[in-house]
Amino acid sequence: MTDISAAGPARHRPRQSILTASANMKRRNAAEVRFKLYGLIAISLSLAMLATMLFTIFRDGVSSFRQATLSFPVELSAETLDPTGNRNPEDLRKVTTVGYQKVLSQAFVAELQARGITQDGVSDKQIGDLISRDAAGTLRAQVLANPDLIGTTIDATILAAGRVDGFLKGRVTFETAVRDNQINPDQLRLVEQLRDAGIVQSSFNWGFFTNPDASDQRPEAAGLGVALLGSAYMMLMVLVMCVPVGVAASIYLEEFAPKNRWTDAIEVNISNLAAVPSIVFGILGLAIFINFAGMPQSSTLVGALVISLMTLPTIIIATRASIRAVPPSIRDAALGVGASKMQTVFHHVLPLAMPGILTGTILGLATALGETAPLLLIGMVAFVDNYPSAPPEGFLDPATALPVQVFSWASRADPAFIERSNGAIIVLLVFLVIMNVAAILLRRRFERRW
């Protein structure tokens, strides 16, 4: 938009100079300043939102990476744990966790007496309540796996109850304990003494990554083990199912398919599919894979199939874009030296498009990793306590997924689960960041521009 006047009859124009600002120019400059300001406001608003979100998640969630444990010697007396005395596994199984709970409780009370730690107003039962309910099950499994332990005294390190853990993290205080059904201030005073004596310790919570989910009474034992495995299985299957199909479809559509009404229709529908709400794929999965094909509910296989349907359009679109970005001159050159169409595509176009395909795939997987809605309908939003077995049979076993675990913990009654839920979000975010960074690095490293 330059104002070079063409030769011709001289017209009268107002005198303009770039050195003195005219009213018009001032207006245009002001508009530009305003526009920049709007942009800055928009960006700072979204950054502020992000920062608030991350801040609350980290504030509430970081504490889930630490966990209080109790260490004390436990005498595994033969009378209670093996009443028949023959060490027969069948008979050993008859002693339930209730029996083991008593053993733990008695050993804990005895240890406190031996160390001279007392607190007025705390009964033996209340002392026992400081031990997690999960500990008895762990101890029972340990004894059944190794019956020789019976009759010996072992140094046990077991989980402390959720409220004790909360007290060490500052979530439970003396004020809240007054009104709390599950713990009272006297018990907290006892915990303070235990901490000074080194019986209660807080350490890094490895169990958070390895333990399966736990019921509402044992937030301290809940972990992401099953969810991490389930997510890993699903991503593996999605990768195996989506990449070959998606890449083959894109190559055919870009390089081989004739341009006609049919391919246009397919193209429009692929874009449409990418925009279909994910819950729809869940309904489809329930109807086709579970009700019609009879695949097992809650299994990672069905989850992966459903998520593949969702991810496929994204991968096709990304792959087509990167194939299209390979300049035609490369194809022409290959065809010119006598390569067949197939050779052109696989020897020249595909290697050059690979970085783009990889990036698209990783971003598609990252979206798939965070998907919850379709899993709701195929029974993966569930309480699953057993790890799925090793693949390939494990693909048919029930499991959950990371975002599902966030969802189900967030709706539990005990506040300790809210902390776990935020912790799970942090884990999920870390995975997403890793995947996105990998996508960017791959693009930087391998991308070629023409």
Add this chain to the structure above:
Amino acid sequence: MKPFYLTVSVLAFAAAMPAAARDQIQITGSSTVLPYATIVAEAFGENFDFPTPVVEGGGSGAGRKKLCEGVGENTVDIANSSSRISQSDIDLCKANGVEEIMEVRFGYDGIVFASAVDGPEFALTPADMYNALAETVLKDGALVPNPHANWSEVNAALPDQEILVLSPGTKHGTREVYDTKVIIQGCEDTGAMAAFTASGMDEDATEAACMELRTDGRNIDIDGDYTETLARLDADKNAIGVFGLSFYQNNTDKLRVATMSGVAPSAETVASGEYPISRPLFFYVKKAHIGVIPGLKEFVEFFVSDDMAGPNGPLAEYGLVSDPELAATQAMVAAETPMGPLQ
């Protein structure tokens, strides 16, 4: 092209294995029963050689529908329910070949009204709740649109605080009890019901008129679970929320419970029937799956055993009001008696 063949083989494998035996129990249904069922499932997995059952939430109605989808390994074994099964569910079951269902009542759940812990105390009655929440109330002998904006206008004994109630949404099993034991009861107590009938309405229309709640924002239906109600209550300290007794007992440091007709809710008062708002909790077992799905009968027996559902068991500790007739239920489960027609 190797991955392609792998895909094909995975798909072929997937299509070829519908008969793979399922060895874990599948449970679905009410989100109120969900915590109880997970507690039992976890203990079952710890103490028995069977795998831990998989427990899903999703709502009582949806759970019963899933139970009635048919017989076979890819259908669920147990549906949890916080309300009794309906005739239409039973008909659906019959139509799909699910002939025999066992109805297991394992305890009771109280429904409590609670406000923020720092707020004033509330002593409510169904009549107060009706006058605070109904669309139309009886005032000075005439039916008028609800004029009350403050609890003290409803009843001078109540605190001077704005009315804001977070009611369970219509999807909830809780809503049914809430409607019958609080709203309709209140409708009757205030005399509004008699007035509706006097104005020429038949029984159904009267009931419908009673259950119509005000829509001016003083009653909010919460469709999510109790954690959502708790979050809303945190945000607005004036609100009164509706919770399950067990949820309240796990959050006593945040909530102050209201008495209902002068009775404070607790396991004892609900069990004795003094506290008026409670409901039975059920689960429904597909009898055809007993003996097919390993451990199903053992699980059901374990669920209703005294060690679990008894007054000193872990369920009672979590907030379940244990059933005084538990022994009869245990005998029923042992004999695998299917439920008869609804009375």
